[in-house]
Amino acid sequence: MSALTELCRQMASCHACGLAQQRTQVVPGEGADSAEVVFIGEAPGYNEDRLGRPFVGPAGAFLDELLALVGMSRQDVYIANVVKCRPPANRDPLPGEILACKPWLDRQLEMIGPKVVVTLGRFSLARFVPNESISKVHGKPRHVGDLICFPMYHPAAALHQGSLRKTLEEDMQRLPDVLKELKGAAEQGDRDNGGQQLALF
Numbered sequence: 001m002s003a004l005t006e007l008c009r010q011m012a013s014c015h016a017c018g019l020a021q022q023r024t025q026v027v028p029g030e031g032a033d034s035a036e037v038v039f040i041g042e043a044p045g046y047n048e049d050r051l052g053r054p055f056v057g058p059a060g061a062f063l064d065e066l067l068a069l070v071g072m073s074r075q076d077v078y079i080a081n082v083v084k085c086r087p088p089a090n091r092d093p094l095p096g097e098i099l100a101c102k103p104w105l106d107r108q109l110e111m112i113g114p115k116v117v118v119t120l121g122r123f124s125l126a127r128f129v130p131n132e133s134i135s136k137v138h139g140k141p142r143h144v145g146d147l148i149c150f151p152m153y154h155p156a157a158a159l160h161q162g163s164l165r166k167t168l169e170e171d172m173q174r175l176p177d178v179l180k181e182l183k184g185a186a187e188q189g190d191r192d193n194g195g196q197q198l199a200l201f
């Protein structure tokens, strides 16, 4: 069993916040153990709570479409949430719930070691870039510590507001360039034996 699988197994019995009382099951996350790109949503909804898997409802179907748009599938990335248990009636996660779940997400990211974190929606964005409006920063990658944070709207937002579908598609289509530039910079860095400024960021 990989260390990440073991971590997810431990999450299944978490009682760090009140969400444990009403969940059907914890939704730890899934995907490639050493994915270069991790997508982070908000919290499980009805379908995720039933199946124990992230993004398996209508928002997940759109996320699959977005991934396919750039030649990716779920197996190529890792998908997780800021909060691992479903808030009742899909309400917003509370600050205390986000805080209680933080160590799990921190450990996941440490173990996976992604290059890019794609934040889906405002709660995920706030976890990496506090006090920024998603309407201002979506589609614009930025350094956050050792990571590149790539903010996107939440796929569910496009289900309620059709005009955001195109925005999400356009933002997603920038992801390969971000990865390409990171690779180019790493190779150049190896040659120069020093870092170099990335044009995109």
Ligand code: URA
Pocket (backbone or CB within 6 Å): 041, 042, 043, 044, 045, 048, 053, 054, 055, 056, 057, 059, 060, 081, 156
């Ligand atoms: N919305 C999320 O933020 N996460 C899921 O897993 C499903 C819907």
